[in-house]
Amino acid sequence: MEENIFQPYLNSKRIFQRNREILRSSYIPDELPHRKEQINQLASILVTALKGDRPSNVLIFGKTGTGKTASVKYLEKEIKKADSQFNRVHYLYMNCEVVDTQYGVLQNIGNTFFTDDKFKDRIPFTGWSTERVYNILREKIDETNRVVIIVLDELDKLVYKSGDDVLYHLSRINDDLQNAKVSLIGISNDLKFTEFLDPRVKSRLGEEKMVFPPYNAEQLRDILNQRSDLAFYQGVIDPSVPPLCSALAAQEHGDARRALDLLRVAAEIAERNGDDKVTEAHVYKAKNKIELDCVTEAIRTLPTQSKLVLMAIMLQEERGEGRLTTGDVYETYREISQIVSVTVLxxxxxxxxxxxxxxxxxxxxxxxxFGRGGRTKEIESSVPVVETKKILEEDEILQGIKNYRPKNQTTLI
Known part of the structure; x- marks a missing residue:
């Protein structure tokens, strides 16, 4: 029988004991190490909801991977447990990086209050006035006597893109309600975004403020050890691996997400290679892979003109004529722009x-x-030329310059 292409990988030694999702930041464990203080502080604010009263609005600040989202989702589980008999609290989480318009936020919140039998009455994705969406949302919230906690994660993304109108509506919604009460929790990586808020919104939204500090290397190690015990078979992780992942992540700014990604990708590399153990070498490979993935994503999402400029730099570097000047790059950029029929800047x-x-x-x-000779920029790439060209050639517009070679140019100084 012919062997299937996946067979060698299926037969390789397994490193993950349970679901590898345990090593993603979206997984919420039963206990969050080193966030007890912050969780208790939030719990002391939100307990008011379980008594049927409106908790203060809270603004939570902290860098990426400091446990803000995990803590808020952990509290959601705890509130639902405490409220299971009464159903007085409606807890709602929304990521404003995904839903980043005023209409989208109101529509998403409003639709969580529709039961299955009223599914057809839901607010459509588009087509209504914002006022109509807000009025329906207000009516649905006010149907019963309850406390609604709305968590808006990545709140700065919403404010920078769509302004603070939706926050104005939501922060004053309690004035229009008879039965229900609404409390807001805003989460942001950016301390400065409040400067863009209307003073009325700012004072209503920031009734309580919390800052989540970055984790240090020791705390990150505890987090990794906790997740490792859950995710891996015993003895497959070299003892030096969690401290190394923690140290690398702590160098940046104590980002638990990065530490978890390093550990997960290192384990995946080891598993793919059929290795028995995850070692420091796998962690360094994982670090390079993650960094390359970030660059790849940045290149893919560049506007067309920037891609053409970068392609011009890559083509020149391929010829290997030492440092490039702006003039060299511009000449090649002009030629390739004309080939693909894009306006030359x-x-x-x-x-x-x-x-x-x-x-x-x-x-x-x-x-x-060059003194009187003027000034120019000397340019060199910080990314691998061959891989970068491949990524750029994925763009349909740049397909026409796949086999293009720049003409010989002389730079006059």
Whole structure:
């Protein structure tokens, strides 16, 4: 019988004892290490809801991977347990990176109050006025005597994209309710976003403020050890692996998500290779893979003009003529733009795009001065040329320059 392509992988030694989702940040364990203080503080605010009164609105700040979302979701489980007999609390979580418009937020909140038999009456994705959506939402919330806790995660994304109108509506909704009460919890990575809020919204929303500090290496190690015990077979993780993942993540800013990703990807690499143990070497491979994935995503999402500028840099680097200048890049950019029939930008605008690519860390551009001869930028890429070209060639518009070679150019200084 012919062997299936997946057979060698299916037969390889298993490292994961249980679902590998345990090593993702979305998994909420029964106990959150080193977040007891913050959870207790939040619980002391939200307990009011279990007594039938409205808790204060809360704003939670903290960098990525400091346990903000995990703590809020953990409290959701606990509130539902405590309220299982009475059903007085309606707890609702929403990520504003996914739903980032005023209409979308109100529509999503409103539709959670429709039962299955009234499914057809739900608020449509689009087509109603915001006022009509708000009125339906208010009516649905006010149908029974209850406390509604609305958690808006990544709140800064919503405010930067759509302003604070929706927060104004939600923060004053209690004035329009007879039976129900609404409490808001906002979560943000950005302390500065409140500067963009209307003063009335700011004072209503920030009745209580909390800041989640970053984890240190020791705390990250405890988190990884807790998840490792749940996720892996005994003895497959080398004792030096959790401390290394913790140290690498703590160097950045104590990001538990990054530490968990490193451990999970390292284990996946070991499993794919058929290795018996996850070692430090696997962690370093995982670090390179994760960093490359971030760069890949950044390149994929660049606007067309920036992709053309980056492609011009890659083509020039392939020829290996040492450091490039803005003039070299512009000449090649102009040629390839004409080949793919895209409007050619001015050299000044291309210089701006080069600066943006430099800020993203995809290239390194250094200004060099030639005295009276003027100034130019010396450019070199910070990413592998062959892989970057492959990613850029995925774009349909850039398909036409797959086999293009830049003409010989002489740079005059």
């Amino acid at each position: 001015t050299q000044r605008r291309v210089t701006d795009l080069i600066s943006e690519l430099d800020m993203l860390g995809i290239i390194h551009a250094r200004v060099r001065s």
